[in-house]
């Protein structure tokens with residue numbers, strides 16, 4: 001491991017550090033300059049391959065271009081986990097289960113022995129440089145991504161995911177420019193892998209279907225929670241866990257669960273194309289209850305041990321908005337802050353920040369509201385650009401240019417007319433949530449919006465309602481929020497006074513969602529919960545003004561915000577992605593920079609039905 005000597009603060013040449021995560025899922029890169037985040041992006045936004053795990057060439061190029069730095073001039077490059085320790089875990093796991101895991105072992109070994117194990121030289125080779133690459137442990141990368149950009153001088157830190165090297169959860173304290181991780185839970189005991197096992201068993205894809213399981217939970221009863229507690233997991237009072245490997249197959253096998261697991265829940269895993277039944281909903285509800293319990297116990301333990309009033313979170317489980325909302329409402333901490341890219345992509349940023357603060361010893365400047373710049377750290381779509389104009393013309397686009405305030409008014413009036421508006425403007429979001437830079441917007445008050453957006457625009461049936469964005473000033477009048485939720489990572493109930501009685505006897509599954517449950521039916525789940533994004537004028541002045549305009553017209557400062565993509569597609573990145581997605585769907589209006597497009601004015605549709613089908617086939621639509 002090499003450490004580049006820190007430059008002195010105030011030197012004319014800033015210190016530039018590149019963080020990289022790659023080769024598992026959600027590859028990403030992040031560039032910081034004297035500790036300030038310059039750029040951060042996930043590879044899949046550029047390659048258009050969802051959760052792309054390949055080396056993030058495009059994301060790195062984007063970061064270097066944004067920072068105007070050549071790779072050879074970087075002061076340090078940091079990888080987000082230790083390949084050597086991860087390899088040790090793989091070999092040890094095989095040794096413990098041999099000969100059972102032989103197939104998966106043989107499948108994994110060649111790439112490890114030829115490339116992954118020698119990550120430092122692999123990265124140098126991929127980037128065409130001779131510079132040494134530094135390593136930051138996986139959970140330390142998560143912890144650094146959570147603490148260093150947070151608004152707190154001191155905070156407790158909790159990281160929870162499937163697995164890194166050996167750790168599956170860690171906790172500790174961050175203070176100033178230092179992180180001390182104090183305890184860990186180790187593989188194979190893992191909250192994330194328990195959740196992934198249920199995800200697999202209920203017929204969804206692990207590492208991406210977890211959101212679906214979370215959305216399914218409100219339709220079910222937690223009738224399997226006791227079975228899970230009795231047979232699958234032992235939960236200690238301090239939140240540490242032991243998973244009963246008698247029922248799992250992930251240590252040495254190719255699948256998450258085994259025959260005993262299937263027998264425990266009365267049959268084989270659901271085949272992905274098969275009908276979702278009450279059983280899957282009950283299992284989803286059950287694992288959610290168990291995970292809520294574990295997260296609360298962990299948080300209570302961390303609170304007891306540290307005495308801190310604030311907690312920061314990262315790791316894939318921190319993206320479970322139900323658990324984090326529960327923690328925010330019922331937990332022992334006054335404030336909860338979650339890294340917007342809490343999954344493994346965020347490790348790239350954490351690794352770079354760890355290098356700057358902890359290894360190089362540079363002090364930390366605490367910013368308000370935090371140091372994430374609203375998480376708008378990706379590719380920029382400027383208000384106007386000749387290059388984008390030429391490309392959009394080539395695709396047959398027809399638009400009008402509007403000044404910013406007129407554009408905001410036009411978006412607002414379109415929304416309340418019931419139109420669906422695609423918004424691609426400014427720098428793209430870092431993290432899995434669209435926050436108003438690559439979003440599709442609609443009227444939250446409409447009873448038809450949920451179905452319309454799902455079937456005509458996203459091409460999916462969804463158990464999840466859409467998420468609301470609300471002006472931070474009035475969010476409390478509509479949702480029982482405990483604190484701001486700028487990154488849409490906390491789930492809170494719709495406030496009692498906004499709810500409606502919803503007699504839904506006899507309805508099943510998604511039909512329940514079609515019964516209005518509040519004056520904002522498009523964003524209210526069947527249990528009255530909502531994944532709220534609070535929008536303030538500091539982080540996102542443009543969308544804040546749109547919401548102000550909507551409020552002036554309707555008295556309701558809440559709209560639908562869903563990610564700008566179709567099912568199976570990564571969120572759109574460039575102006576071209578946005579226009580193509582607009583034309584392949586039945587979206588009514590599109591905003592690209594300061595351009596306003598209306599569907600019926602697009603005289604020359606660039607996509608025939610065949611083209612459109614071909615375009616959709618590029619994505620994994622299962």
Ligand SMILES: [Fe+2]
Pocket residue numbers: 138142161162163164315316343344
């Ligand atoms: Fe992770």
